Amino acid sequence: MDLQDSFPLEGSLTTQVVAKRIQKFNPTLKAVRDWREPDIRKGFHVLVKNNIGLEGFYTSAGSKFFRELKLKDAFCVQLLKKHHVDVFGTTHMTELAGFVTTAHPNRGYSYLGGFPKNPVSEMPPGGSSTGSAIAVKAGFCHAALGTETRGSIMKPGFACEVYAFKPSRGSISRKGIIPLSSLLDSPGIFACNMQVLRKIYSFISSPDSEDELSVKFYSEKRKFKQTDDVLVSHRIGIIVCSNSSRSDISTIQNLLEETGLQTVLIPGKEIDFCYKKISSLDFLRSMNAFIKANRSQLQVKDVYELIQNYRQDREASPFGMDRLEDALKFDKLENKELEAFATSNIRRAADWIDSLCRQFDCGFLLSTDFVDWWSISGSPSIVVPLVVKTSKKTVLPVMIGAQFGSDEELLDLAKFLAEEN
Numbered sequence: 001m002d003l004q005d006s007f008p009l010e011g012s013l014t015t016q017v018v019a020k021r022i023q024k025f026n027p028t029l030k031a032v033r034d035w036r037e038p039d040i041r042k043g044f045h046v047l048v049k050n051n052i053g054l055e056g057f058y059t060s061a062g063s064k065f066f067r068e069l070k071l072k073d074a075f076c077v078q079l080l081k082k083h084h085v086d087v088f089g090t091t092h093m094t095e096l097a098g099f100v101t102t103a104h105p106n107r108g109y110s111y112l113g114g115f116p117k118n119p120v121s122e123m124p125p126g127g128s129s130t131g132s133a134i135a136v137k138a139g140f141c142h143a144a145l146g147t148e149t150r151g152s153i154m155k156p157g158f159a160c161e162v163y164a165f166k167p168s169r170g171s172i173s174r175k176g177i178i179p180l181s182s183l184l185d186s187p188g189i190f191a192c193n194m195q196v197l198r199k200i201y202s203f204i205s206s207p208d209s210e211d212e213l214s215v216k217f218y219s220e221k222r223k224f225k226q227t228d229d230v231l232v233s234h235r236i237g238i239i240v241c242s243n244s245s246r247s248d249i250s251t252i253q254n255l256l257e258e259t260g261l262q263t264v265l266i267p268g269k270e271i272d273f274c275y276k277k278i279s280s281l282d283f284l285r286s287m288n289a290f291i292k293a294n295r296s297q298l299q300v301k302d303v304y305e306l307i308q309n310y311r312q313d314r315e316a317s318p319f320g321m322d323r324l325e326d327a328l329k330f331d332k333l334e335n336k337e338l339e340a341f342a343t344s345n346i347r348r349a350a351d352w353i354d355s356l357c358r359q360f361d362c363g364f365l366l367s368t369d370f371v372d373w374w375s376i377s378g379s380p381s382i383v384v385p386l387v388v389k390t391s392k393k394t395v396l397p398v399m400i401g402a403q404f405g406s407d408e409e410l411l412d413l414a415k416f417l418a419e420e421n
Contacts, residue, residue: 031134036088039088042086046141049129049145052147063100065316092130094130099327101323106127111316117134129156136160149279163192163385167205168378168404170378184275220405238366273346281330284303366398381399383399383400400413
């Protein structure tokens, strides 16, 4: 991949630069599905993942069977427009947010978008918010919205070396977004720098009375007192997994301690939070409700007919549809049973994060690879592309997570690291 496809995160993006870069590089990178000329009157130009409703554009989640679906502006898009942000197009994504097949999970394939390409390297660009991460790294926009159920923001953030933030579940409304799992889904942000990320987050983190999790989050939101020394008063726990690079761990530890931050190494542990069962059963429930609500625009009457269409149309699923088929294998649970089962595992994940923070006296936990504790628990996490200033300038992305509700503290840390780096 020609490194000119990658745009420096500190670079200046004008409407002319944005338009020219999309025209030149998008045919190769396949990040943007549809777009119009950026509005020169607006300060921020933002793209949204193609499962987020945007008036004037199709919202298809990469699926052949949703390709002509049009939705009203999602609640988060409404808020962006209210703050005079130019939301000018949509980005490609892994089809149905990775719920068709487990083949090529990190390559971002969809029927509508094909295989997007990473502007940084030959490594896969990650999924499922693939196009949004690529678009930011390629200089197609200042920021792009994505969604995450389990890694769909963090993984592309790692692969494409961009700032990627998944806030506490409920802080950004899911209204107007095609669901994978109403119990686990969370919108988030990719951005060219921390200043832009925080500004976009401030625009869209607002309560929505029509999203139950949003109502719950803002009714329970903790108030944090910020102090000048909040960052240096919290140690950062560095998670060391069996596949962690000892060299990368040492480099990160030295880099953090050079900024005055204290660190401690924490042994990693793989924990099964029953994600596949929860997401499978909730996908059937959530997608079924979505299809029925938009029945007039779709050629399918429910989620089971959607699955049958994938079976009959091999062009729509050239790499198989094992994820959809697997979803049907679990014994059905009533809504209250499913919610109780999911809640218990969500609580387990949150408790695990809390216990590590207490045991090792940490305010934050860091990993050099994706860890799913924050996806399941709904707690906030962020990818920060740290620059390692050696003889050859290299980027080493890290994922940092915090306890549920600690979004502002986490963003403060990311901003601090970006400035120090």
